Structure formats: C-alpha cells, structure tokens
Amino acid sequence: MASAPAQQPTLTVEQARVVLSEVIQAFSVPENAARMEEARESACNDMGKMLQLVLPVATQIQQEVIKAYGFNSEGEGVLKFARLVKVYETQDPEIAAMSVKLKSLLLPPLSTPPIGSGIPTS
Helix, strand or coil: CCCCCCCCCCCCCCHHHHHHHHHHCCCCCHHHHHHHHHHHHHHHHHHHHHHEEEEEHHHHHHHHHHHHHHHCCCHHHHHHHHHHHHHCCCCCCHHHHHHHHHHHHHCCCCCCCCCCCCCCCC
C-alpha cells in the first residue's frame, strides 16, 4: 500500500512575509553571500552557466530556511514555496516587493542594448 503524499505546507500571508524575509536575510549571511558571489563569478554572466552554477546554490540557501516551515528540503519544496509566494504577490504589496527583491538576488541584471543599436533593416 502506498503511503499518503506529504501534506502541503500552508502559510498565512503574515507567515509568508516572515519566511520570505528570512529567505532574503539568508542571502546576506556572509557565508551564503560568498557562495553566491563565487557561483556568479564562475558563471561569467552566461545564462546557461547561471542556471548550472548559481541556481543550485540559491536553491540550497532557500531550502535551509523553508524546511523549518514544513517544506521539504528537496528542490520541490522551493518550487512549492515559490508558487505560494506567487499567489500572495497579488494579494499583498509587501510580499510582492519582497518577491522582486528575492528575484533580484537570484538573477543577474539584464543588460539591454542601447537604443538604436538594433539590427539594421534593409
């Protein structure tokens, strides 16, 4: 007989704010900041390498925080937490702002080409 699936952790908006704040703070811990910086430097702003090198480090940092709130310590827990945050983003401006901040910690700044430097048209 198969075991029942693990109960999906549920957080209130207030709890989600707290957890999101703790996740953001975890990226400021010197050890974690150094790990992220090392991964970013190794990736050299190459998006493929960012996914291979930076994303796993960022996932581990998030896992360390969210496991205390009932999310599993696998990548699936981070995905479930991200989905929960996405739902609350539309309901709570503070969560929306923290979500933007977290994304800025995970993704490199996008460089856009200067205006007028597009592909010339014939």
